[in-house]
Amino acid sequence: MPVLEDVVDEGLDVLFCGTAPGTRSAAKRAYYAHPGNRFWKTLHATGLTPYQVAPRDFRVITTFGLGLTDLAKHVSGADATLSAKDFSPEDLRRVVERYQPRFVAFTSKRAGQEYFGRSVDYGLQEERIGMSRIFVLTPPSGLAVRSWQEGRHWRELAQLARALPQHRHRREG
Numbered sequence: 618m619p620v621l622e623d624v625v626d627e628g629l630d631v632l633f634c635g636t637a638p639g640t641r642s643a644a645k646r647a648y649y650a651h652p653g654n655r656f657w658k659t660l661h662a663t664g665l666t667p668y669q670v671a672p673r674d675f676r677v678i679t680t681f682g683l684g685l686t687d688l689a690k691h692v693s694g695a696d697a698t699l700s701a702k703d704f705s706p707e708d709l710r711r712v713v714e715r716y717q718p719r720f721v722a723f724t725s726k727r728a729g730q731e732y733f734g735r736s737v738d739y740g741l742q743e744e745r746i747g748m749s750r751i752f753v754l755t756p757p758s759g760l761a762v763r764s765w766q767e768g769r770h771w772r773e774l775a776q777l778a779r780a781l782p783q784h785r786h787r788r789e790g
Contacts, residue, residue, distance in 0.1 A: 619690035621648060624675060629718035630682035630778045631665070632749075634709060636689055636696050636728045639758070643693035647672040648685045655757040656724070659768050663775035682778075686712060688728050696727045704731040713746040721749050722774055725756035739770045741777070752777075 620638045633656075641651040649656035650672040661669040666681050678685060689703040709732060713721055723729040729737040729751075733744070742751040752774045 619687075620693045621646065621685075621687065621690075623712060624648070624678055624685040625712060625716045625718075626679040626684060627716050628682075629679070629684045629716060631720045631722050631774065632684040632686060632713065632716070632718035633722050633724055634728055634732075635685075635687045635724045636731070637687050637699055637703065638693045640694055642672070645672065648675045649757065651758070653758070655768070659757055659771050662768070663771050664779060665775050684716070684718060688723075688731055696725065699727075701731065706732045706734075710746055713749050717747060718749050720752055720774065720778060721746055722752045722754050724754050725758075726753060727756075729753040740773065750777075 620643050625632065635648075638648065639651055639654075642648055644650075657666075657670050657672060660666045660683070665683060666678070670677060675685060686709065688705065688709055689699055690705065690708065692699060692703045709721075723732065726737060726739065729742075737753050739753050739755055742753060744751055752770070754770045754774060755768070757771075
């Protein structure tokens with residue numbers, strides 16, 4: 618049984634994929650639940666959500682054309698505690714092929730590297746999963762403050778996602 622269930626729907630604009638739920642997220646049974654994590658704040662600041670969603674309300678994210686998953690579904694903890702065997706790139710590929718989001722956004726280099734099996738840079742990648750474009754973001758975790766770069770890559774992703782025709786699930790407003 619996964620630590621956190623996927624939050625997905627067909628036709629999403631962006632499916633965010635983390636490495637694994639952190640300790641606080643696992644305990645609260647909510648994505649990006651640590652108060653120092655910038656995930657929810659950044660979604661709002663970049664215009665991907667019309668208000669700052671509280672971690673406990675994470676399921677509402679599909680109404681904004683967004684989804685949530687992790688590459689390591691059956692463990693929790695900081696990236697440094699995870700081993701390569703914890704990750705399941707094939708499970709992610711199946712989810713992406715089933716739901717076909719416009720973008721898959723890895724919320725850390727580690728997640729992107731574990732998926733591709735090689736080193737990756739931040740930003741839009743050349744590869745795709747089916748028709749889904751892939752983007753690697755700076756981690757929103759408070760532990761990753763050195764790589765944050767004022768959310769530059771998050772703004773780039775938001776600009777690309779907003780340039781698309783509005784998603785059918787997104788609320789007018």
